[in-house]
Amino acid sequence: MTTTPEDRLAELGLTLPEVVAPLAAYVPAVRTGNLVYTSGQVPMVEGKLAQAGKLGAEVTTEQGAELARICALNALAAVKAEVGDLARVVRVVKVVVFVASDPAYTEQPKVGNGASELLVQALGDVVGKHARSAVGVASLPLDAPVEVELIAEVD
Incomplete structure (x- = not known):
């Protein structure tokens, strides 16, 4: 019996x-050919932002990693809604993690690990491992600490 991502x-x-319902004029994910691009996903849980603030100020690195994990879970939901089944994901190609950061904060990669580790846990090493950027930014929508987007190859 095959273990599914779920x-x-x-x-x-x-x-x-x-x-997660879009916060503005866009859709959660778009498929073109065999690629699915998700819109940026903030850490929404049951329609509410899980936590607000900036890393290095109101939010710790550990909290940021957990929030990135929530973002990645939301991105997986967007992919599934677009293709019908997460088992159709052949490979997570690229992940971008935006981290709302205090100017002196430099642990964006550790925050991004929350998203990356969740994707590997859910999809396995071969499918879930990916290229990634973790970028510090001045602010994000709703004062979210983290936003994650991904590109997935599907069959």
């Missing part, structure tokens, strides 16, 4: 959430 998430005590 089975792996359940083993982690997680379930795929409903797709």
Whole structure:
């Protein structure tokens, strides 16, 4: 019996959430050919921002990594809504993690690990490992500390 991404998430005590409603004039994900591009996902849980603030000020690196994990889970929900089944993901190609940062903050890669590790846990090493950028920014929508977008190859 094959283990599905949803089975792996359940083993982690997680379930795929409903797709986060767009905050402006865009869609959660777009497929072109065999690629799915997600819009940036902020750490929304049941329609509310899980935490606000900047890394290095109101938000710790550990909290940021957990928030990035929530963002990645929301991105997976957007991918599933676009293609119908996460088992259709052949490879996560690229992940971009935006980190709202205090000017002196330099641990953006550690925050990004929250998203990257979740993707590997849910999809496995071969499918979930990806190229990544973790970028410090001045601010994000709703004063979110983290925003994650990804590109996934699907069959």
